[in-house]
Amino acid sequence: MTATELGLPALGGLVGVPTADEPQKAKDYKSDQEVRWCPGCGDYVVLNAVQSFLPTLGLKRENIVFVSGIGCSSRFPYYMNTYGMHSIHGRAPAIATGLAVARPDLSVWVVTGDGDALSIGGNHLIHTLRRNVNLKILLFNNRIYGLTKGQYSPTSEEGKVTKSTPLGSLDHPFNPVSLALGAEATFVGRAVDSDRVGLTEVLRQAAEHRGSALVEIYQNCPIFNDGAFDVLKDEAEAARRIINVVHGQPITFGGGDYAVVREGFGLGVAKTADVSPDDIVVHDATDLNLSFALSRLSTQDLQHTVTGVFRNTARTTYDDAAREQVERAKAAKKPDLAGLLHGKDTWTVAG
Amino acid sequence: MSTDVGNGAAPSGTEVRKLDRVVIRFAGDSGDGMQLTGDRFTSEAAAFGNDLATQPNFPAEIRAPQGTLPGVSSFQLHFADYDILTPGDRPDVLVAMNPAALKANIDDLPKGGILIVNTDEFSKRNLTKVGYAADPLEDHSLTETYQVHKVAMATLTIGALENTGLGKKDAERAKNMFALGLLSWMYHRPTEGTERFLREKFAKKPDIAEANVLAFRAGWNYGETTESFAVTYEVAPAKLNQGTYRQITGNTALAYGIVAAGQQSGLPVVLGTYPITPASDILHELSKHKHFGITTLQAEDEIAGVGAALGASYGGALGITSTSGPGLALKSETIGLAVMTELPLIIIDVQRGGPSTGLPTKTEQADLLQAMYGRNGESPVPVVAPQSPSDCFDAAMEAARIALVYRTPVLLLSDGAIANGSEPWLIPDVEDLPDLTVTFATEPNAPDGTFWPYLRDPETLARPWAVPGTAGLQHRIGGLEKADGTGNISYDPANHDHMVRLRQRKVDGIEVPDVVVDDPSGEARVLVVGWGSSYGPIGAAARRVRKLGMPVAHAHLRHLNPFPKNLGEVLRRYDRVVVPEMNLGQLALLLRAKYLVDAISYTKVQGLPFKAEELQDVLADVIKGVSE
Numbered sequence: 001m002t003a004t005e006l007g008l009p010a011l012g013g014l015v016g017v018p019t020a021d022e023p024q025k026a027k028d029y030k031s032d033q034e035v036r037w038c039p040g041c042g043d044y045v046v047l048n049a050v051q052s053f054l055p056t057l058g059l060k061r062e063n064i065v066f067v068s069g070i071g072c073s074s075r076f077p078y079y080m081n082t083y084g085m086h087s088i089h090g091r092a093p094a095i096a097t098g099l100a101v102a103r104p105d106l107s108v109w110v111v112t113g114d115g116d117a118l119s120i121g122g123n124h125l126i127h128t129l130r131r132n133v134n135l136k137i138l139l140f141n142n143r144i145y146g147l148t149k150g151q152y153s154p155t156s157e158e159g160k161v162t163k164s165t166p167l168g169s170l171d172h173p174f175n176p177v178s179l180a181l182g183a184e185a186t187f188v189g190r191a192v193d194s195d196r197v198g199l200t201e202v203l204r205q206a207a208e209h210r211g212s213a214l215v216e217i218y219q220n221c222p223i224f225n226d227g228a229f230d231v232l233k234d235e236a237e238a239a240r241r242i243i244n245v246v247h248g249q250p251i252t253f254g255g256g257d258y259a260v261v262r263e264g265f266g267l268g269v270a271k272t273a274d275v276s277p278d279d280i281v282v283h284d285a286t287d288l289n290l291s292f293a294l295s296r297l298s299t300q301d302l303q304h305t306v307t308g309v310f311r312n313t314a315r316t317t318y319d320d321a322a323r324e325q326v327e328r329a330k331a332a333k334k335p336d337l338a339g340l341l342h343g344k345d346t347w348t349v350a351g
Numbered sequence: 352m353s354t355d356v357g358n359g360a361a362p363s364g365t366e367v368r369k370l371d372r373v374v375i376r377f378a379g380d381s382g383d384g385m386q387l388t389g390d391r392f393t394s395e396a397a398a399f400g401n402d403l404a405t406q407p408n409f410p411a412e413i414r415a416p417q418g419t420l421p422g423v424s425s426f427q428l429h430f431a432d433y434d435i436l437t438p439g440d441r442p443d444v445l446v447a448m449n450p451a452a453l454k455a456n457i458d459d460l461p462k463g464g465i466l467i468v469n470t471d472e473f474s475k476r477n478l479t480k481v482g483y484a485a486d487p488l489e490d491h492s493l494t495e496t497y498q499v500h501k502v503a504m505a506t507l508t509i510g511a512l513e514n515t516g517l518g519k520k521d522a523e524r525a526k527n528m529f530a531l532g533l534l535s536w537m538y539h540r541p542t543e544g545t546e547r548f549l550r551e552k553f554a555k556k557p558d559i560a561e562a563n564v565l566a567f568r569a570g571w572n573y574g575e576t577t578e579s580f581a582v583t584y585e586v587a588p589a590k591l592n593q594g595t596y597r598q599i600t601g602n603t604a605l606a607y608g609i610v611a612a613g614q615q616s617g618l619p620v621v622l623g624t625y626p627i628t629p630a631s632d633i634l635h636e637l638s639k640h641k642h643f644g645i646t647t648l649q650a651e652d653e654i655a656g657v658g659a660a661l662g663a664s665y666g667g668a669l670g671i672t673s674t675s676g677p678g679l680a681l682k683s684e685t686i687g688l689a690v691m692t693e694l695p696l697i698i699i700d701v702q703r704g705g706p707s708t709g710l711p712t713k714t715e716q717a718d719l720l721q722a723m724y725g726r727n728g729e730s731p732v733p734v735v736a737p738q739s740p741s742d743c744f745d746a747a748m749e750a751a752r753i754a755l756v757y758r759t760p761v762l763l764l765s766d767g768a769i770a771n772g773s774e775p776w777l778i779p780d781v782e783d784l785p786d787l788t789v790t791f792a793t794e795p796n797a798p799d800g801t802f803w804p805y806l807r808d809p810e811t812l813a814r815p816w817a818v819p820g821t822a823g824l825q826h827r828i829g830g831l832e833k834a835d836g837t838g839n840i841s842y843d844p845a846n847h848d849h850m851v852r853l854r855q856r857k858v859d860g861i862e863v864p865d866v867v868v869d870d871p872s873g874e875a876r877v878l879v880v881g882w883g884s885s886y887g888p889i890g891a892a893a894r895r896v897r898k899l900g901m902p903v904a905h906a907h908l909r910h911l912n913p914f915p916k917n918l919g920e921v922l923r924r925y926d927r928v929v930v931p932e933m934n935l936g937q938l939a940l941l942l943r944a945k946y947l948v949d950a951i952s953y954t955k956v957q958g959l960p961f962k963a964e965e966l967q968d969v970l971a972d973v974i975k976g977v978s979e
Contacts, residue, residue, distance in 0.1 A: 003531065008758075018553055018820075030828070030933065033827075033839065033840075034687065058818075060822070061825060062819065062820055062821055062822045062823070062824070062825055063819065063820050063965065065819045067662070068829075070830075076828050077829070078827050078829075081826075083819035083824055083825055083826065083827075084822075084826075084827040084828075084829075085662075085665060085692070085827070085829055086827065086828070086829025086830060086831065087658075087688060087829060088684050088687075088688050088830055090683065090685075091654060091655070091658045091684075091685065092657075092663070092777065094623075094650065094655035094658030094659055095658045095659070095661055095662035095665070096662055097648070097655070097659050097662060098621055098623055098648070098658065098659030098660055098661065098662025098663035098664075098665075098666070098668075099665055099666045099671065099762065099819075100662075101621060101646055101648065101659070101662040101663035101668070101818065102621055102646070102662070102664040102666040102667065102668040103618060103818075105820055106666070106819055106820060123651055123652060123655070124651065124654075124655050124658070127650075127655065181548035185846070189834075287669045293446065294909070311761065322646055323400075323646075325641055325645060325646075326619075326641045326642075326645070326646055329641035329642040330641075330642045330644070332642065332643040334642070335614065335642050335643040337614050337643075337646070337781050337782075338781045339613060340596065340607060340610060340640065341597075341607060341611075341778050341779070342597065342778055343597050345394060345397065345398065345544070345597060345598065346595050346596060346597045347397060347398055347400060347595070347596050348590065348591060348594070348595045348596070349400065349590075349593055349594060349595075349596065350654055351685070
């Protein structure tokens with residue numbers, strides 16, 4: 001599904017970004033830097049998925065930029081043979097906003113983590129989504145602070161015992177998808193690191209979306225929060241828990257045994273056999289209320305986890321609008337520096 | 352009304368006294384339109400050809416309770432027939448629109464000064480509000496000390512607008528124009544400009560425009576027809592350098608400097624910023640000039656503002672952010688990133704009273720050390736400071752030059768006095784503006800045929816600016832320490848030491864002009880060193896002591912980092928060095944540390960500019976001490 005398929009204006013996320021002359025391979029996107037994540041880190045899987053996926057876009061590599069903040073995942077740009085900036089904690093969306101506004105010919109990606117995006121950088125994240133800057137934001141959520149060696153994060157469960165919370169964390173966690181939808185993000189998706197196919201599909205749709213795309217990726221930290229998502233990786237458990245949504249399709253899971261139905265003002269889960277087919281909710285990625293209700297089906301304990309694209313809708317992007325304003329001003333008025341400096345009221349002193 | 356109103360000719364029937372300079376202060380409630388009144392009188396003085404300098408002074412509250420002391424807003428204007436340097440220490444004329452304005456300002460009026468009061472506001476209630484037990488206008492001490500003119504401005508304005516159909520309340524609001532008309536008459540000011548201005552300003556409300564013009568004329572005619580004013584004054588045009596002038600405030604000049612830097616560099620300008628007093632007018636001004644290829648981005652906070660500016664610079668634009676002290680504190684980490692990534696960036700700090708929220712609408716120079724050192728690690732940033740409102744234009748161009756040539760963040764330290772003050776500006780010829788063209792990297796530069804983002808220009812030590820989209824130059828930068836040359840992450844101890852020193856050497860090596868010493872007699876043994884907006888009062892004080900027969904030298908620093916190369920030698924040339932600052936001695940600290948000079952620090956932090964008279968005393972004392 002793309003914005004185009006939804007009957008929206010055919011202005012894709014990559015319009016204006018020059019395309020490559022030659023076909024590319026994943027290895028073209030690998031930089032010469034040694035990857036230094038811990039063995040078994042979920043970041044490797046995501047890196048490989050991104051490096052395999054980017055060639056399918058067929059863009060010039062030099063027109064792709066990865067901007068990151070601080071944290072384990074934020075080392076990502078060093079491993080990509082594109083342009084990249086490893087910036088400061090939480091500020092990547094702000095820096096990427098300036099870059100995207102200045103350069104319509106770039107495909108700009110932000111790589112961030114749950115601490116970087118939702119704690120120190122929470123303000124920038126919500127405002128970037130609200131403005132709908134044409135950025136693809138990959139939020140690696142491992143529910144822990146890894147680089148600082150194991151403190152709880154804004155997505156850790158209540159009561160979590162960590163180095164900084166020996167008696168248990170008191171914080172109530174964010175649901176990142178609900179947060180992004182609350183900020184009226186035009187594209188929100190979720191994938192699990194181990195699900196290469198699902199992740200790639202969400203990335204593809206995100207890339208083609210013109211506007212801010214937030215992709216939450218559940219990512220395992222083998223050192224400080226190992227097994228956080230294991231229940232989603234066990235085949236039998238995953239079938240019961242993962243609800244993958246596709247625009248225009250009735251929402252069922254568990255091999256069709258379960259379905260999503262309306263329940264009060266929100267959504268609930270029922271056995272497919274117990275409900276009429278008409279009661280099964282059909283996913284509509286343009287319906288903000290439905291997207292939000294879907295986000296609430298995902299619980300911190302992973303009883304159910306919705307994946308796929310929650311929302312994909314078109315709205316003028318901030319950077320397009322900012323450039324258009326400048327272009328319109330240019331068309332209306334010639335820049336006349338001498339005229340500006342003189343203004344309306346001058347006087348002349350004769351020699 | 353006669354047709355000769357407002358042609359600058361002498362009004363009939365009064366004695367005309369010629370003066371070389373006059374300081375007028377308009378003071379009233381913040382809702383009384385004192386800033387507009389002062390601004391218009393300034394334009395009249397400018398149109399007449401006087402030299403001038405202005406200083407508004409307004410409360411941080413938008414509308415403090417009416418008639419109270421915190422709600423007093425004033426505008427001081429100094430105009431003269433010679434080149435002046437400051438808005439004046441004390442007013443010769445005080446216009447007080449209410450008891451609060453009288454109480455807040457009367458102490459500044461010297462004995463014998465002219466006091467013009469709007470008596471209509473002197474009700475018992477208004478007097479009580481500001482703590483007057485009795486009406487001071489009835490007090491003989493006031494009339495004995497000053498030349499007091501009591502004018503029922505509101506009543507007279509309402510009377511003049513009787514036939515306009517305007518309600519009493521609307522009519523009364525034009526009383527500031529009555530005051531302006533009266534003062535314009537007293538000082539033989541041309542008035543067509545103001546009438547034209549009013550008609551343009553209220554073009555959509557012609558009845559209001561007409562009411563203001565009528566009130567303005569009523570003020571003029573009041574002076575002309577009543578006999579309470581026996582004397583009018585003439586201040587001849589100043590003999591300024593040849594050329595075309597305009598009046599300009601510091602914030603406007605700064606914004607124009609940014610526009611010009613964009614044009615002269617050929618780069619798009621991206622201003623990422625967050626509103627803060629007293630810097631917001633730079634955003635307001637630049638947002639009007641998008642046709643020059645300027646994007647203005649009002650971010651969600653100070654950090655995002657500078658972040659967006661840096662992101663734009665990374666993409667090959669000229670990134671700018673504007674703020675005041677509290678905002679600079681928030682931007683520190685991003686400025687550090689700009690130091691590490693060695694990208695051009697201009698950070699404008701319009702200083703105000705601190706610490707913390709401090710005095711948002713008052714001036715101070717206390718961010719110098721923050722600008723120099725307010726970041727973690729060894730994080731050198733060039734610092735430039737304008738010395739007057741119009742000088743902000745040149746300072747902005749200079750900041751852009753350094754940022755673009757040396758690929759570095761540059762801090763520009765303006766302040767509240769400069770930002771809102773105004774003066775005539777000799778408009779530069781666009782042809783004469785410096786060329787700021789930059790060259791982006793397009794080719795691999797390393798011996799191994801690859802691209803090294805930290806391989807430097809041997810002369811400037813600047814690194815190449817390779818913008819995304821350039822084929823073959825893909826590279827990664829960031830806040831982690833870089834290996835010299837390749838720019839790859841490096842934790843090597845020796846490399847870190849080398850890189851810290853290299854970044855410092857780059858900033859230390861920035862070419863800046865030598866500081867020029869003003870010592871007309873060439874005999875001075877005392878040097879006064881200043882920076883920023885104290886240029887006016889220091890310069891005026893220096894002139895005064897020279898007039899008293901005491902030579903003094905004045906050096907004013909545009910460049911605070913790096914200092915001009917000749918500064919050490921200049922400091923050593925004099926027996927004593929005096930450093931007046933609106934902080935607790937920050938420049939003095941730097942000079943002492945770097946040059947081992949026993950500088951005398953004279954400091955004041957009252958939120959107001961220095962007075963020339965106080966600096967005159969300071970300088971005279973030091974000079975006397977040296978000659979004894």
